[in-house]
Amino acid sequence: MIQxxxxxxxxxxxxxxxxxxxxxxxxxxxxxxGPNGAGKTTTMSIITGCLSATSGKALINGIDILENPIExxxxxxxxxxxxxxxxxMTVKEYLNFVYDMRGCKLDREKHLKEICDxxxxxxxxxxxxxxxxxxxxxxVGIAQxxxxxxxxxxxxxxxxxxxPKQIIEIRNLIKALGKNHTVILxxxxxxxxxxxxxxxxxxxxxxxxxxxxxxxISKIVDGNRRLNVKVCGPQKDVIALIKSLPGVSxxxxxxxxxxxxxxxxxxxxxxxxxxxxxxxxxxxxxxxIIGIEALGINxxxxxxxxxxxxxxxxxxxxxxxxxxxxxKGRKIEINLGTEDSDxx
Numbered sequence: 001m002i003q004x005x006x007x008x009x010x011x012x013x014x015x016x017x018x019x020x021x022x023x024x025x026x027x028x029x030x031x032x033x034g035p036n037g038a039g040k041t042t043t044m045s046i047i048t049g050c051l052s053a054t055s056g057k058a059l060i061n062g063i064d065i066l067e068n069p070i071e072x073x074x075x076x077x078x079x080x081x082x083x084x085x086x087x088x089m090t091v092k093e094y095l096n097f098v099y100d101m102r103g104c105k106l107d108r109e110k111h112l113k114e115i116c117d118x119x120x121x122x123x124x125x126x127x128x129x130x131x132x133x134x135x136x137x138x139x140v141g142i143a144q145x146x147x148x149x150x151x152x153x154x155x156x157x158x159x160x161x162x163x164p165k166q167i168i169e170i171r172n173l174i175k176a177l178g179k180n181h182t183v184i185l186x187x188x189x190x191x192x193x194x195x196x197x198x199x200x201x202x203x204x205x206x207x208x209x210x211x212x213x214x215x216x217i218s219k220i221v222d223g224n225r226r227l228n229v230k231v232c233g234p235q236k237d238v239i240a241l242i243k244s245l246p247g248v249s250x251x252x253x254x255x256x257x258x259x260x261x262x263x264x265x266x267x268x269x270x271x272x273x274x275x276x277x278x279x280x281x282x283x284x285x286x287x288x289i290i291g292i293e294a295l296g297i298n299x300x301x302x303x304x305x306x307x308x309x310x311x312x313x314x315x316x317x318x319x320x321x322x323x324x325x326x327x328k329g330r331k332i333e334i335n336l337g338t339e340d341s342d343x344x
Contacts, residue, residue, distance in 0.1 A: 028183070030197060
């Protein structure tokens with residue numbers, strides 16, 4: 001549905017987007033992430049036809065947005081970070097205005113009613129937009145993006161400034177829209193991406209540094225094995241013993257419980273399973289082991305790791321790994337790939 005091929009955008013000597021390529025399939029919800037200045041907004045502006053590219057292609061439903069922008073935009077609904085609302089209009093007046101501007105051919109009354117029902121703004125259609133809450137304004141912004149029933153919907157920070165209840169409501173709405181539309185969601189709220197998106201694309205310094213299905217995103221990091229170990233024993237001695245075990249890279253107290261037990265976060269070096277060694281060592285001291293639970297690397301750790309990772313040395317042949325510190329001083333390793341070398 002969306003095909004980005006070797007997209008480049010330069011401003012003089014500065015490269016905002018450096019030849020990125022990715023695609024979004026029909027019916028897919030993709031999270032588009034990146035730190036400030038990564039090229040995220042520039043890419044989205046090109047996809048929506050608000051900005052031209054220096055080179056490369058952006059195809060929407062097979063139509064080049066640069067060569068045939070009018071036809072391509074018929075397939076796009078866009079909600080920028082600041083919704084394009086006319087505050088002096090009522091919701092009904094505004095949606096009718098957008099309907100006319102977009103040249104929508106669907107049955108006006110029926111279509112607008114369906115949109116209002118979908119985004120749950122039926123009870124405010126006769127109110128002036130200026131008097132609506134932030135959450136309702138976001139819903140009206142989403143409603144305008146749905147007019148003309150576009151195949152592709154692009155959201156840029158749709159939950160910024162909303163309260164927790166409104167955030168959950170907008171998340172659920174986006175997830176529901178994904179059943180009938182292809183969606184790109186740009187946000188800095190990482191739990192939002194995990195809750196809503198099928199796939200995650202991370203961009204940094206104008207380059208794509210990750211492109212994986214949400215459930216597989218942790219595979220981009222050769223992460224440490226993280227364990228939650230619950231033990232009955234003196235904290236100082238337990239920590240000293242665990243730290244002395246081969247393959248252990250990090251230990252920290254997670255919290256104390258009843259029955260004099262304590263939970264510890266234990267991380268091992270990549271590729272090393274320390275569970276059997278850990279169990280035997282603790283048991284040899286006579287300490288009761290309540291449980292050993294495997295934990296995963298969270299999205300925040302992965303995001304920090306990939307955006308802070310230095311570019312691989314193009315002169316190197318061998319695979320390089322870079323140790324990163326994330327969270328509470330924990331270290332994970334990033335596989336930086338291989339490159340041809342001139343110095344073998």
